[in-house]
Amino acid sequence: MLTGEIDLHLHSTASDGTETPRSLVRMAKQMGLAAISITDHDTTEAVSEAQREGRRSSVEVIPGIEIGSHFEGNSVHILGYFVDVESPVLREFVQQKREARKRRAIEIVRRLRSAGLPIDEEAVFEAAGSGVVGRVQIARVLVANGVVGSVSEAFASLLRRGSPYYVALTKPSPQEAVSLVKRAGGIASLAHPVFLEERIVERLVPMLSKAGLAGIEVLCGFDPAAGLTAEDHLRRCAEMMGFATDYGLVPTGGSDYHGLSVKATGMGSAHVPVQFLEDLKAAYRNRDPAQSPSGGAPRS
Numbered sequence: 001m002l003t004g005e006i007d008l009h010l011h012s013t014a015s016d017g018t019e020t021p022r023s024l025v026r027m028a029k030q031m032g033l034a035a036i037s038i039t040d041h042d043t044t045e046a047v048s049e050a051q052r053e054g055r056r057s058s059v060e061v062i063p064g065i066e067i068g069s070h071f072e073g074n075s076v077h078i079l080g081y082f083v084d085v086e087s088p089v090l091r092e093f094v095q096q097k098r099e100a101r102k103r104r105a106i107e108i109v110r111r112l113r114s115a116g117l118p119i120d121e122e123a124v125f126e127a128a129g130s131g132v133v134g135r136v137q138i139a140r141v142l143v144a145n146g147v148v149g150s151v152s153e154a155f156a157s158l159l160r161r162g163s164p165y166y167v168a169l170t171k172p173s174p175q176e177a178v179s180l181v182k183r184a185g186g187i188a189s190l191a192h193p194v195f196l197e198e199r200i201v202e203r204l205v206p207m208l209s210k211a212g213l214a215g216i217e218v219l220c221g222f223d224p225a226a227g228l229t230a231e232d233h234l235r236r237c238a239e240m241m242g243f244a245t246d247y248g249l250v251p252t253g254g255s256d257y258h259g260l261s262v263k264a265t266g267m268g269s270a271h272v273p274v275q276f277l278e279d280l281k282a283a284y285r286n287r288d289p290a291q292s293p294s295g296g297a298p299r300s
């Protein structure tokens with residue numbers, strides 16, 4: 001039986017985190033976390049390496065992903081737990097996203113270059129390594145080339161939404177993201193709702209519950225840059241717990257750790273009790289069998 005705390009929302013170098021999947025597992029081990037999930041943006045590439053290290057280190061690693069979606073001008077993230085990383089529907093999604101992100105990075109770099117800024121595609125792809133390429137890697141190259149002082153400065157200026165260098169990614173609706181997680185055999189949870197406007201959460205939760213949302217991230221790492229005081233953060237977390245109760249959703253939680261140079265929330269900072277994982281596992285066992293990759297197929 002597991003005891004202690006867990007962290008079900010981490011990012012690795014497979015998306016925009018600073019630590020490799022293996023290093024995240026080792027850090028979790030050192031911190032005494034019983035279980036983690038690496039929920040990289042639009043990719044499950046970290047899962048197998050993390051699970052291998054998890055078996056060595058006795059840290060349970062739950063397969064995860066975080067899918068970006070759009071709802072009326074708001075960026076809404078959907079976490080997928082226990083997804084089957086080999087399912088064709090997920091593999092196709094990950095592949096398409098990877099290509100779209102690549103095209104977008106090339107376009108952002110082209111725009112920066114035509115404004116005379118020193119940056120080239122090769123350096124950006126090198127910064128991404130085998131992981132998906134995003135604005136973070138462009139920001140890192142801009143820092144290395146002395147254009148801006150830090151990654152956060154790049155995000156607040158050149159790479160911000162609305163800047164002439166900003167290129168939007170086409171994103172699914174939140175319902176489509178929930179449906180994708182379900183079709184990949186997983187359990188969908190609404191990520192960090194405390195950072196969404198209250199009126200948006202009030203509309204999203206009933207709508208997504210109908211679409212098959214099974215969880216809501218009630219415990220998130222406190223990020224001073226997100227504009228809430230520590231007190232408001234706790235109050236919002238309690239409100240999200242209320243949504244979980246009212247809609248019969250499993251409470252989930254995680255820090256959204258990216259590396260402290262990217263964001264101030266440390267691994268384990270959401271202090272998620274292990275009971276959350278037990279409840280998530282129960283939801284997974286009791287999920288609609290028709291949603292599994294093979295379960296919905298016609299029988300021959």
Ligand SMILES: [Zn+2]
Binds near residue numbers: 066077191192
């Ligand atoms: Zn997110």
Ligand SMILES: [Zn+2]
Binds near residue numbers: 039
């Ligand atoms: Zn995240």
